[in-house]
Amino acid sequence: MTELVPVLSATWADEKSWSLDTYTAAGGYAPLKKALGMAPGDLIQAVKDSGLRGRGGAGFPTGMKWGFLPPDDGGPRYLVVNADESEPGTCKDIPTMMSAPHALVEGVIITSFAIGCNHAFIYLRGEVVHVYRRLLQAVREAYEAGHLGKNIHGSGFDLDVTVHAGAGAYICGEETALLDSLEGRRGQPRLKPPFPAVAGLYARPTVVNNVESVASVPSIVDKGVEWFTAMGTERSKGMGLFSLSGHVTRPGQYEAPLGITLRELLELAGGIREGHELKFWTPGGSSTPIFTQDHLDTPLDYESVGAAGSMLGTRALQLFDDTTCVVRAVTRWTEFYKHESCGKCTPCREGTYWLTQILKRIEKGQGTQADIQQLLDTCDSIAGRSFCALGDGATSSIISSVKLFREEYEAHVEQGGCPFDHAASALFEYADAPEEAHA
CATH class of the missing domain: 3.10.20.600 (Ubiquitin-like (UB roll))
Structure with a gap:
């Protein structure tokens, strides 16, 4: 049997795992002191050599992303942690911040030192108030212990960290929409280029990293590149x-x-x-x-x-x-994407609306065989044509489910309704929701 390798989750079961004392007792903040004795360029190279890839979904090499920052021009540069975890099924960053917030805080400090940032931001989904309070507590403890503030541990490095609670929008998980929201604007994706590394937060060079990516940095500094690369595969390390x-x-x-x-x-x-x-x-x-x-x-x-x-x-x-209706599951996901579309581009704004209408019609047994093809045609009008990846994500489950379970879609049409016992799944509530009113 494959064994688990608890690193980020190593202290989750400890008493008051979120506290500074518990984290420090487990070796926390020792990597920070080690990192402060290294050259920033060496830190960036170590993360490059580790093969750490962005844990937020895209999988882009983290060290390479840091290296995209232009040469220091004397102005500010920023680190922004994307903690706006919102996608259905995605639930790793919130327990990390809840159980071991100092792993993220330490990662923020080391990353900021490496890229020459003196003010970092953690952008958190606003609905998770309990996590917001825990992060604020962790940042406060770090200031009191001298891990944040002026001349950290006599290194001459200054860093302030701001924890920002967003208003609750899935689109703000897209890095440029997050930056607009952080600046006080409506969260909508920006046209790229310029990329955040050149003109990000407040039009200054900015690194945007996921929670798990940043929280993985201290262990790499502490245990070394070879330890990290010994795990994983040739191109997906750790x-x-x-x-x-x-x-x-x-x-x-x-x-x-x-x-x-x-x-x-x-x-x-x-x-x-x-x-x-x-x-x-x-x-x-x-x-x-x-x-x-x-x-x-x-x-x-x-x-x-x-x-x-x-x-x-x-x-x-x-x-x-085997109790789950794939049409129902896909419909629920698509309803989410329709609701969370920012409305900036027509393919996503209009396409996700029509996808939900077709799916609901099929699920209720009111669809036709032509509706199944219309689903795919509508997906083709969205995928690769929307302003950001939300449109692509909205079509993924539809295209793949029709490919793998087309007979199930056809059964809904031929039998005039869903062939599954809804109560047996116990994952969804199947009570018919009131029809949406349209002007």
Whole structure:
């Protein structure tokens, strides 16, 4: 059996794991002192050599992203941590910040030192008030301990950290929409170029990294590049949090090397709930094409998942057994994307609305065979044509589900309704919602 490698989650079960005392007792902030004795360029090179890739979904090399910053011109540059975790199924960053906020704070300090930033921001989804308070407490403790502020540990390095609570919008997970929101504007994606590394927050060079990416930096500094590269695969190095939810016996966070398979994770998680079999699952959240049992042995790394036709994304493994109606699941996801579309571009704004109308019609047994093809045609009008990746994400589950379960869509049409016992799934409420009123 594959063993887990608790690194970020190592102290989650400790008493008051969120406190500075607990984190320090486990070796916390020792990497910071080590990093302050290194040259910033050496820190950036170490992260490059580690092969750490962005853990927010895109998988872009973290050290390379840091290296895109232009030469210092004497003006400010910023680090912004994307903690706006909002996608259905994605639930790794919030427990990290809740259970070990100092891992993120220490990562912020080391990253800021490496890139020459003196003011960093953590942009958090505003609805998670309990996490917001815990982050504020962690930042306050770090100031009191001398890890933040002026002349940190006599190094001459100054850093302030601001925790900012957003108003609650999925689109603000897109880095440029996040920056607009942080500046007090409506959260909508910016036209690129220029990229944030050149003109980001307040039109200054900015690095935007995910929570897990930044929180992984202290362990790399502490234990070394070779330790990190010994885990994972050739091109997907290190460990990651895999979030198992849905019809699984023991849902939760499983920290394991990249390249582990769902079959191995299910063995650790007790398998699919008793009496049932896996039907379909998402490897990286609701914005990624779905997989089936045929993909149980696909290594969960960026390259293997991509080669199999999906994306590793945020490693949000939503598992659905044989009681689940795939049309209903896809409809629910699509309703989310319709609601969260910022409205900036026509393909996404209008396309997601019409996708939900067609899906609801099919699910209720009022659709036709032509509606199934219309779904695919509408997806083709959105994918690759929207301003940001939200449009692509909205179409992923539809295109892949029709490809893998077309007969199920056809059954809804031919039988005049859903062939599944809705109560047996126990994941969704199937009470018919009132029809939306339109002027």
